[in-house]
Amino acid sequence: xxxxxxxxxxxxxxxxxxxxxxxxxxxxxxxxxxxxxxxxxxxxxxxxxxxxxxxxxxxxxxxxxxxxxxxxxxxxxxxxxxxxxxxxxxxxxxxxxxxxxxxxxxxxxxxxxxxxxxxxxxxxxxxxxxxxxxxxxxxxxxxxxxxxxxxxxxxxxxxxxxxxxxxxxxxxxxxxxxxxxxxxxxxxxxxxxxxxxxxxxxxxxxxxxxxxxxxxxxxxxxxxxxxxxxxxxxxxxxxxxxxxxxxxxxxxxxxxxxxxxxxxxxxxxxxxxxxxxxxxxxxxxxxxxxxxxxxxxxxxxxxxxxxxxxxxxxxxxxxxxxxxx
Numbered sequence: 440x441x442x443x444x445x446x447x448x449x450x451x452x453x454x455x456x457x458x459x460x461x462x463x464x465x466x467x468x469x470x471x472x473x474x475x476x477x478x479x480x481x482x483x484x485x486x487x488x489x490x491x492x493x494x495x496x497x498x499x500x501x502x503x504x505x506x507x508x509x510x511x512x513x514x515x516x517x518x519x520x521x522x523x524x525x526x527x528x529x530x531x532x533x534x535x536x537x538x539x540x541x542x543x544x545x546x547x548x549x550x551x552x553x554x555x556x557x558x559x560x561x562x563x564x565x566x567x568x569x570x571x572x573x574x575x576x577x578x579x580x581x582x583x584x585x586x587x588x589x590x591x592x593x594x595x596x597x598x599x600x601x602x603x604x605x606x607x608x609x610x611x612x613x614x615x616x617x618x619x620x621x622x623x624x625x626x627x628x629x630x631x632x633x634x635x636x637x638x639x640x641x642x643x644x645x646x647x648x649x650x651x652x653x654x655x656x657x658x659x660x661x662x663x664x665x666x667x668x669x670x671x672x673x674x675x676x677x678x679x680x681x682x683x684x685x686x687x688x689x690x691x692x693x694x695x696x697x698x699x700x701x702x703x704x705x706x707x708x709x710x711x712x713x714x715x716x717x718x719x720x721x722x723x724x725x726x727x728x729x730x731x732x733x734x735x736x737x738x739x740x741x742x743x744x745x746x747x748x749x750x751x752x753x754x755x756x757x758x759x760x761x762x763x764x
Contacts, residue, residue: 479530479531479532479533479764480530480531481528481529481530481531482528482529482530482531482727482728482731482762483526483527483528483728484526484527484528484529484725484726484727484728484762485510485511485512485526485650485725485726486509486510486511486512486526486527486562486566486723486724486725486726487508487509487510487511487512487648487650487722487723487724488507488508488509488510488560488561488562488566488567488568488721488722488723488724489505489506489507489508489509489540489560489568489628489657489658489696489697489721489722489723490506490507490540490557490558490559490560490568490569490570490571490589490697490721491506491539491540491541491542491543491557491558491559491560491570491571491697491718491719491720491721492504492505492506492542492543492557492571492625492658492661492677492692492696492697492698492699492700492718492719492721493505493506493542493543493554493555493556493557493570493571493572493573493574493588493592493625493661493699493700493718494542494543494544494545494546494554494555494557494573494574494661494692494699494700494715494716494717494718495545495554495574495593495622495625495661495663495664495678495680495689495699495700495701495702495703495715495716496546496552496553496554496573496574496575496576496592496593496595496622496664496702496703496715497546497551497552497576497664497702497703497705497712497713497714497715498551498552498576498664498703498704498705498712498713499595499614499620499621499622499663499664499665499666499702499704499705500546500552500553500554500574500575500576500593500595500622500663500664500680500689500702500703500705500712500715501553501554501574501575501576501592501593501594501595501611501612501614501622501623501624501625501632501663501702502574502592502593502611502612502622502623502624502625502632502640502642502660502661502662502663502664502670502672502677502678502680502699502700502701502702503542503543503554503557503571503572503573503574503592503593503625503660503661503678503692503699503700503701503702503715503716503718504571504572504573504574504588504589504590504591504592504593504601504603504608504611504625504626504627504632504660504661504699505571505589505590505608505625505626505627505628505642505643505645505658505659505660505673505675505677505692505697505698505699506540506557506560506568506569506570506571506588506589506590506608506658506697506698506718506719506721507559507560507568507569507570507571507588507589507590507604507607507608507628507697508568508589508590508607508608508628508645508646508657508658508697509524509566509568509606509607510523510524510648510650511523511524511525511526511527512648512649512650512726513647513648513649513650522606524606527562527565527566528565529562529563529565529725529760529762530762531731531762531763531764532761532762532763532764533761533762534759534760534761535562535563535565535759535760535761536561536563536757536759537561537562537563537723537735537740537754537757537758537759537760538559538560538561538723538757539560539695539720539721539722539723539754539755539756539757539758540557540558540559540560540568540570540697540720540721541557541558541718541720541721542557542571542691542692542697542700542717542718542719542720542721543555543556543557543570543571543573543700543717543718544717545688545700545714545715545716545717546576546703546714546715551576551712552576552712552714552715553573553574553575553576553592554573554574554575554576554592554700554702554715554718555573555718556570556571556572556573556588557570557571557588557589557697557718557721558570558721560697560721560722560723561723562723562725562760568589568607568697568721569588569589569604569607569608570588570589571588571589571590571592571608571625571697571699571718572586572587572588572589572590572591572592572601572603572611572625572626573586573588573592574592574593574611574622574625574661574663574699574700574702574715575592575593575594575595575596575597575601575614575622575623576595576596576703576715586601587601587602587603587604588601588603588604588608589603589604589607589608589628589658589697590603590604590607590608590609590610590611590625590626590627590628590632590643590658590660590699591603591608591609591610591611591625591626591632592611592625592626592699593611593612593613593614593622593623593624593625593626593632593634593640593642593660593661593663593670593702594611594612594613594614594622594623594634595614595622595623596614597613598613598614599613600612600613600623600626600631600632600634601626603626607628608626608627608628608643608658609626609627609628609629609630609631609632609643609660610626610631610632611623611624611625611626611631611632611643611660612624612625612626612631612632612633612634612640612641612643612663612670613634613635614634614635614663615634615635615639615640615663615665616635618667619639619665619666619667619668620665620666620667620705621639621640621663621664621665621666621668621669621670621680622640622663622664622665622670622680622702623640623663624640624641624642624643624660624661624662624663624670624673624677624680625642625643625660625661625662625663625673625677625699626642626643626660626699627642627643627644627645627646627658627659627660627673627674627675627677627698627699628643628644628645628646628657628658628659628675628697629643629644629645629646629658629659629673629675630643630644630673631643632660632663632673633663633670638670638671639663639665639668639670640662640663640664640665640668640669640670640680640702641662641663641670641671641672641673642659642660642661642662642663642670642671642672642673642677642678642698642699642701643659643660643673643677644656644659644660644673644674644675645657645658645659645673645674645675645676645677645696645698646658646675647675650724650726650751651724651726651743651745651751651753652745652746652751656674656675656676657675657676657695657696657697657698657722658675658676658696658697658698659672659673659674659675659676659677659692659696659698659699660672660673660677660698660699661673661677661678661679661680661689661690661692661698661699661700661701661702661715661716661718662677662678662679662680662689662690662701662702663680663701663702664680664681664682664689664701664702664703664704664705664713664715665680665682665702665704665705666682666704666705666706667682668682669681669682669689669701669702669704670701670702672690672692672698672699672701673698673699675693675696675698676692676693676696676697676698676719677690677692677693677698677699677701678690678691678692678693678698678699678700678701678716678717678719679701679716680701680702680703680704681701681702681703681704681713682704686713687703687704687713687714688700688703688713688714688715688716688717689701689702689703689704689713689714689715689716690716691716691717691718691719692716692717692718692719693719694719694720694755695719695720695721695722695755696719696722697718697719697720697721697722698718698719699718699719700715700716700717700718700719701715701716702715702716703715703716720755722753722754722755723753723754724751724752724753724754725751725752725754725760726745726749726750726751726752727749727750727751727752727762728749729747729748729749730748731750731762731763731764732750732762732763733750733752733760733761733762733763734760734761734763735752735754735758735759735760735761736758736759737756737758739755739756739758740752740753740754740755740756740758741753
């Protein structure tokens with residue numbers, strides 16, 4: 440079962456999934472900060488928030504899981520990541536902290552090392568996506584932090600898939616044993632990671648969004664590492680796994696897609712473990728209605744105007760957002 444993330448109401452704004460609990464109370468906006476200080480009226484915005492992807496494990500390592508994928512703009516996929524949520528409400532004139540999650544760091548090339556989780560991405564405390572799960576490296580070194588995440592990491596030491604998070608991502612795949620020895624693929628925002636079935640160890644698919652006006656697929660799972668075969672990263676930026684003949688590390692998840700890193704190759708029985716690939720950094724995009732421009736910091740982040748008049752703020756690094764009247 441995928442874990443469900445419960446979103447809290449906050450002083451900065453709220454997900455409009457919980458609008459009815461606030462509207463109709465004459466004091467509600469002031470208590471929550473909607474009408475006080477520099478804040479003005481709340482406004483509904485579309486969002487795409489992708490957490491950092493997990494890194495892959497070593498030695499038939501599982502692929503890293505994609506970071507949690509939350510969006511309100513379109514719904515190409517349902518049941519895992521990508522199914523559209525209600526718009527979020529942000530207060531005009533208030534400054535929001537935007538966090539862009541980092542990808543999981545690569546494990547060493549030593550035997551049995553699991554990867555590491557990414558970190559969460561968020562819009563203040565209004566919307567948060569869960570970090571991608573780490574790819575499994577097995578119990579040989581006792582370092583086994585692999586597991587669930589926005590999408591689950593691919594497994595090696597357990598036949599049970601590592602789960603994704605409801606409405607954010609899918610589970611990772613499971614290990615393919617002899618004679619191929621391939622780690623499970625990391626889960627993606629659009630589908631589960633692959634395991635023993637052909638193609639072995641492939642990363643789960645990402646999900647396409649048109650929030651910027653163009654269709655872009657993101658949040659693919661990392662492919663599993665193997666002995667003779669290795670898994671391919673999932674569409675949307677997942678890193679490829681490697682075999683023992685490929686120099687480490689495995690492929691990295693693509694930058695600002697929240698994709699998982701590939702698993703490192705191995706050779707049976709143990710030595711010659713290749714390192715897993717790092718997870719891809721996350722992304723935050725906010726799309727405001729017509730005639731509501733936005734200000735972002737730092738300058739690495741950007742705003743643009745859609746032909747329909749909407750302003751689009753794109754965050755590739757952590758910063759701040761302010762919606763202007």
